[in-house]
Amino acid sequence: MSGNNGASAGSVALAFLSGILLGAATAFLLAPQSGRESREGLLRAARRAGDDFKDFSEKATHTWEDVVEKSRDFMSExxxxxxxxxxxxxxxMRPLRNSSRDEPNTPL
Structure with missing residues (x-):
């Protein structure tokens, strides 16, 4: 049985996006604002979430590149x-091979 306890990057990203959507929907439904104010707030939150996801993606890419580079260095070493x-x-082994060539073969 495989003991894979780590979460894949895809499942982490999906959980992140799901949390953003759930939070935004909750804020939209419970906010005591007009429709226009709610839409503007939702747009701001979506932009911030997009920026956060972009930052997360860039960090993950840099981390992956570091891991690959360190792995290559390790394998080379x-x-x-x-x-x-x-x-x-x-x-x-060279002296042992040379000495065995110099000795005559004796039958058992």
């Missing part, structure tokens, strides 16, 4: 470490 280990292993 790990690859270098593995290559160094392989080279060291080859170098350590």
């Amino acid at each position: 790990a690859s270098s470490v593995v290559q160094d280990a392989v080279d060291a292993g080859k170098e350590a």
